[in-house]
Amino acid sequence: MERAGLNDLNAVIAIARRRTFRAAAIDLGMSTTALSHAIGKLEANLGVRLFNRTTRSVSLTDAGRLFVERVGPALQDIHGALDMVRSQRETPSGTIRINAAPFAAREIISPLVIEFLRRYPDMNVDLVTEGRLIDIVADGFDLGVRVAGLVPSDMIAVPLGRPQRYAIVGSPDYFRHNGKPRVPPDLLGHKCIRVRLPDGALFRWRFEKDGETVQIDVRGPIMLDEVSLARTAVMENIGIGCFMEQGVLADIEAGRLVRVLEDWTPPFPGLCLYYPGRRNLSAGVKAFLALAREVAGKSVAKRRNRRMQ
Numbered sequence: 001m002e003r004a005g006l007n008d009l010n011a012v013i014a015i016a017r018r019r020t021f022r023a024a025a026i027d028l029g030m031s032t033t034a035l036s037h038a039i040g041k042l043e044a045n046l047g048v049r050l051f052n053r054t055t056r057s058v059s060l061t062d063a064g065r066l067f068v069e070r071v072g073p074a075l076q077d078i079h080g081a082l083d084m085v086r087s088q089r090e091t092p093s094g095t096i097r098i099n100a101a102p103f104a105a106r107e108i109i110s111p112l113v114i115e116f117l118r119r120y121p122d123m124n125v126d127l128v129t130e131g132r133l134i135d136i137v138a139d140g141f142d143l144g145v146r147v148a149g150l151v152p153s154d155m156i157a158v159p160l161g162r163p164q165r166y167a168i169v170g171s172p173d174y175f176r177h178n179g180k181p182r183v184p185p186d187l188l189g190h191k192c193i194r195v196r197l198p199d200g201a202l203f204r205w206r207f208e209k210d211g212e213t214v215q216i217d218v219r220g221p222i223m224l225d226e227v228s229l230a231r232t233a234v235m236e237n238i239g240i241g242c243f244m245e246q247g248v249l250a251d252i253e254a255g256r257l258v259r260v261l262e263d264w265t266p267p268f269p270g271l272c273l274y275y276p277g278r279r280n281l282s283a284g285v286k287a288f289l290a291l292a293r294e295v296a297g298k299s300v301a302k303r304r305n306r307r308m309q
Helices: 006-018 021-028 032-046 062-086 102-119 172-178 184-189 227-235 245-254 283-308
Strands: 051-053 058-060 094-100 123-129 143-147 155-159 166-170 193-195 205-209 212-216 222-224 241-244 258-260 271-276
Touching (some): 006 021, 006 062, 021 032, 058 062, 094 102, 094 283, 102 143, 102 283, 155 283, 166 205, 172 258, 184 212, 193 241, 222 227, 227 241, 227 245, 241 245, 271 283
Parallel strands (some): 094 123
Antiparallel strands (some): 166 241, 205 212
16 A cells, blocks of 8 residues: 655645635646545545545545544644755745735735745745635645734734725716715715625724724615725716725726715724744745835835925
């Protein structure tokens, strides 16, 4: 009987985590057919089935669940040892995996990820966007990117420098026919684009001014769970939308969208890169963190110079 290799064990953990062969294959950088063949060969060697497969779903068998419970922690130790050895390399190489909210990925792609790849041509970056907050360690990521308030307390956070801010916007035609809200409660008399969060709850719009905080459970004809769709609905005069400022700033400057209630949407702590402190960091992750601190420092200095001018 052939012994299971490290790649086979990684494959089992990836499928157990992602619950589909297709998603696991993407994470592992291989074809679905090759992954299915590898798991079939491993099951044949073990003499037991690890997964129940149907055309729509994949689930662990009892044997598979025991296998993952025992192998998972051991595999983390093995990868930790490999990371420790790789961290001794002077030239970063390999792959770092980053999990980020979609808008956060758009924020870091040019100044951070692409710049990192230019500086370190032997490195690869696997950037996965996901609305829901996950356990980056359990799901096999080196780094996460979220707004400061969502970073888990047991993680080390590296601020990325730029504050975040919401923008309440509508199309010129919408405001021409419906008027503009002057204070947040006025929104209850307007059609608004409602956005569903990854946990299924509807996003409540939050406002703050002179120490007063207001949350509005807006009303509207459409509920969406994707920002780009919400932007399209606003552009088509369906109603008013609430977005991260950087996502609609170009539309505001071009006159395609009109901003309202700006004095009720102050900046709040921005994005953070975060990682588990107990893990030995690879040379690649160390280099990425160093670049993140450099980019954040330049961003802070640029804002300070603007205020002084």
